[in-house]
Amino acid sequence: MDAEKPPLEILLCAPRGFCAGVVRAIDAVEQALNLYGAPVYVRHEIVHNKYVVDALKRKGAVFVEELDEVPDTSAPVIFSAHGVPKSVPDAAAGRNLFAIDATCPLVTKVHREAQVHHKRGRHILLIGHRGHPEVVGTMGQLPDGAITLVESAEDARTLMPREPDNLAYVTQTTLSLDDTAEMVAILRARFPTMSEPHKEDICYATTNRQEAVKSVAPRVDAMVVVGAPNSSNSQRLREAAERAGCARAVLVQRAADLDWTVFGDISRLGITAGASAPEVLVEEIIDAFAVRYAVTVETVTSSHEDVFFPLPRALRPDAAE
Template sequence: MPPAPPSPAAKPRLTVLLAGPRGFCAGVDRAIRIVEEALRRYGAPVYVRHEIVHNRYVVESLERQGAVFVEELEEIPDDGRPVVFSAHGVPKAVPAEAARRRMFYLDATCPLVSKVHREAERHFAAGRHILLIGHAGHPEVIGTMGQLPPGAVTLVEDAAQARALRVPEGTPLAYITQTTLSVDDTAEIVAALRARFPAIAGPAKEDICYATTNRQAAVKAIAPRCDLLLVVGAPNSSNSLRLREVAERAGCPRAVLVQRGAELDPAVAEGCATVGVTAGASAPEALVEEVLARLRTRFALRIEEVAVTEERIAFKLPAALAEPAAAPLAVAAAAPTTP
């Protein structure tokens, strides 16, 4: 039988630094609202291609409301039900196939990811070969590369690859980036590319999104003060993984990714005086509260909020959902929407 938790008087004290901003970004919030509003207007089921965001808590919550998650459109019957594309973006072939099948679809791609897609199209139209800085296999990378014909984009994953890269001779170059990368790693890769290709074109404004940048800055602000930093997020969440890496590089002896409170052994903080807590952009604040509750079973917490900036960005819903009343589904199905 496990030992009883210590009484409040006997609990060791633990300072918790809560990084701010943390958790949901505007793109994640918009994507979730799109699924919820589609369910409210049209009822269940609403199909969602790929996890709407990389967080099982969010996915399971939407499943309970009637969302059905699939990996490919071929899994969806031709029953006229709404289909939502995830916040990560999709290759152009996906909406093309949905239109061919006369599906009623809603695109929940984050507007900042869509911005990168449009950049890629402009560079391609200008005759440039595109170097995409990102992680192979990530849905956002697959979606971005899928905006253009095969061979138009070369993926660059690290500075070593940038220094050894072979590109089409005589072709002007441009680079774009995944939105959820490490700011510092990306700067190193860009520097390597610029050293080799001084004329390379880049984005007018960096592609790494404001939320990724802000969350990494917040982690850097608290990491040197922490004995341990807990990142609330999913193991397939790029921005959450980057937060763990940033914490360790910024001076925290140990950083751990945890999906939710139930999975956390509070003993991980044994011997620590100060623990930092943050959350990836797809992790809701409810999961942060779970982690704090789990720590309270073993420690007497003193919580300090450390905010580096305040976020007030919000993205509008697609026009089809922003209207006061939805059109009948049979009519909407004849005119797919691509916000």
């Protein structure tokens, strides 16, 4: 049978898939279910992946968009990895809810930076995407008007802050490295006294996954990014592949979403996965290609990751004793 199939070499990007913040957030929901039983309420998708969310629902997690959907309960209420505005934990405390914050520590770092700049009297420029939960959460750390959102190079060029000599910038953690570098360069040129993060805000996982894609994309005929359409880091991977020279770059959630007309005559395929996409979905995609092609798989590693974040304190093994 394989003799009749066209050969296909798959280059698997590494690192790919789950990052330490996503692992911590998913583990937080599972550990809350282990310690306290169902239901466990989760405000917003714990991570942007339908497969992960559906699996947690089957175990007893109840996902809500806002706290007012949570009944008066002693069950845990978990905040997603993307972070939340300050008003959310305040509202939870006002209702005596058992709130557990699963915000990624690297997002919390951005929140703290913004708070420090605000205390020092600086106006903050936040480079990010309007409406993304992480941006909503970061802007919600400070009073209205304390942060200005910068979404594009055009925004960076035309922004007219009230105190141009008293600025600081922070960024969403899941942005395009190239887009962000362009915006920062424009802002630096316009506002040379602007304060900068001590360490890059774009997280290690976003950076590493984009660099892996950039190394593979010029070598392949097509690239599949496994991830959700509402996942910022997954969308940026697709864009990075296109920019690096792969004209056929697609973002899919599952093998069933593959449009086979896109692939046709390819002989080499790149595959990666966003930071909230589980490896089982990568394997599903490879299996789908193996039905149609005689597949060989090679992993292309651009960096190694060993980052680990401990669970929120309320969920550590001794918490329920």
